[in-house]
Amino acid sequence: xxxxxxxxxxxxxxxxxxxxxxxxxxxxxxxxxxxxxxxxxxxxxxxxxxxxxxxxxxxxxxxxxxxxxxxxxxxxxxxxxxxxxxxxxxxxxxxxxxxxxxxxxxxxxxxxxxxxxxxxxxxxxxxxxxxxx
Numbered sequence: 001x002x003x004x005x006x007x008x009x010x011x012x013x014x015x016x017x018x019x020x021x022x023x024x025x026x027x028x029x030x031x032x033x034x035x036x037x038x039x040x041x042x043x044x045x046x047x048x049x050x051x052x053x054x055x056x057x058x059x060x061x062x063x064x065x066x067x068x069x070x071x072x073x074x075x076x077x078x079x080x081x082x083x084x085x086x087x088x089x090x091x092x093x094x095x096x097x098x099x100x101x102x103x104x105x106x107x108x109x110x111x112x113x114x115x116x117x118x119x120x121x122x123x124x125x126x127x128x129x130x131x132x133x
Contacts, residue, residue, distance in 0.1 A: 001090050007052045007081035008131045011069050019044040020074075022055070040064040042105040079126040087131045091115060 012018040015033070022044075023029045028074060031052075033044035046053040050109055056078065058067035084090040091104045100118035109115065117127040 001084055001093055002082045003085055003132055004083045005051045005080065006083045007054055007128075008077070009056055009064070009079040009081070009127045010076065010124060011066050011073075011078040012057050012075050013054050013070060015042045015044050015055050018055045018057075020047060022053070035059060041066055057113045079128055082129045083130045083132050083133050087115065087129060090129060 007015040010018075012099075019030060019033065023030070028089070030044045030051055031047050033042075035042050037059065039056075040058060040063065041079045042059055044055045046055075058064050058070070061067060066078065091101065094101060094117065094126075097103075100108070100121045102116040103109070103113045104115045105128055115129045119126050
């Protein structure tokens with residue numbers, strides 16, 4: 001079902017400070033950083049092999065899902081994106097196993113919505129499914 005880790009997303013309070021730490025401590029270099037207004041975040045991307053570590057902070061402090069995550073859980077792993085060969089068959093297989101999904105309904109998908117595995121099915125980690133290619 002899963003073909004690779006696509007992206008590991010880490011919520012931080014200050015993306016600039018965290019970027020400096022990842023660069024200084026681990027020798028990682030950003031490929032891109034900036035603001036993603038539609039998601040309400042600032043981010044920095046660090047490619048590692050064919051995967052990415054992405055640091056994110058809320059664009060507007062105290063607002064949005066990333067701010068809520070930071071308030072309730074603190075800095076740390078926010079989400080993992082896993083690549084799948086075929087989204088439809090992956091959704092079907094997960095449903096057969098009674099895995100709780102978010103956004104997998106036809107209406108959401110028709111509007112371009114993303115598909116997630118609910119953290120209740122993964123011991124607390126939000127997983128986004130990403131179609132290969």
